[in-house]
Amino acid sequence: MIPAAFDYVAPTTVDDAVRALAEAGEDAKVIAGGQSLLPVLRMRLAAPSMLVDLGKVAELRGVREDGDTLVVGAMTTHYDVQRDPLVREHARLLALATNVVADPQVRHRGTFGGSLAHADPAGDLLAPALALDAELVVAGMDGRRTIPAAEFFADFFTTSMRSGEILCEVRVPKKTGWSAHYEKFNRVAQAWSIVAVAAAVLVDDGTITEARVGLTNMAATPVRATAVESALVGQPATAEAITAAAQHAAEGTSPAADGNADAEFRQHLARVLTSRAVSAAVGA
Structure with a gap:
């Protein structure tokens, strides 16, 4: 048409x-x-x-450092995000999640900010942004304001941006030295996530000292698996400890039922994929 x-x-x-x-x-x-x-x-x-x-607004493109924060311009393409050395060093989870966004053609044209502003709960970049405690900077006629990722995603395809506002950049606290993995479950290659898990973990001398886990398509918005995070901290980075912590992954979620999966299956997937994601991140 x-x-x-x-x-x-x-x-x-x-x-x-x-x-x-x-x-x-x-x-x-x-x-x-x-x-x-x-x-x-x-x-x-x-x-x-x-x-x-927004294609000609040059200030909205690129990745830069700002002290302890990594700043990703909203118009930076997926292709540039997944290959940027600063992203790989300080926010590896973003690069890994971007690797599985759609296909190469889409990654060359699609933008990091556009995906977040679209707010599709099955989109692969929302949960990583949430897990990494990202902040989103938007501009409107009244100036600029900063919205934490936990407040940015309001509902299905809905954000807390006001009418007339534009997403300018995403500010991500550096997670230098953290291990990360994005585990995605879909029926065919390049499809939307049925469920996916974004995991970033800091390990010190074999013990998990910090953990961030975000869930994709387990509610109308991305979800932080805070019970899993709490269960992981202080535990050895072993398969047994990770599997036990992952059993909390579905707590507080409200997944939809559709032609791909019912709610119970999605909750099962959340537990399984969380175990896989964290294990892959730490090499367990």
Whole structure:
């Protein structure tokens, strides 16, 4: 199908993009890589009056350090995130999760910020951002504000961004020296996650001293498996200890039932995949 007619603008600064959104009103849409929006437009599930294209806003691209924080521009492509040496060193979990996002074509066009702003609970980057205590910086007519990942994802395909705001960058506390793994379960290659687990673990002399575990597609938003994290800390980095801690993975979750899996199966998967993810991270 052909999308409905719309106006188009490609600003070169964040301020100009915010201004264009404000002038266009609530019917405007932001387009980043377009991997989620364009199919919706072609099926006419959305008919915006204006598209504000962020592709020419250079300040929204790239990865940099800011003290103890890694800053990823919202328009940085998946391809660049998964290959960036700073990401691999200080936020390895992001690189590993990005490796399994869709296919190479999508990773070359899709953007890190676009995936987070789309807020699909089956998306592979939401749980890693949550597990790493990321903060998301958004800009609007009233200036910029910072939203913790735990408050950013509000519901299915819904964030706490206000109308007219643009996601500018994602700030991730460095996890230098941490082990990480992203374990994804899907029926066919390159598909959305039925369930996935993002794990980042710090091991000192054979003992787990810190742990972060995020769950994909186990609720309307990504979920932190805090019971697993608590159970892991202070335990030896062994398969037995990890398996025992992983039994808490489904606590507090509310997975959907659909054609891929029912809620009970998803809770089973959460426990199994959590054990696999943490074990792979620490080499157990």
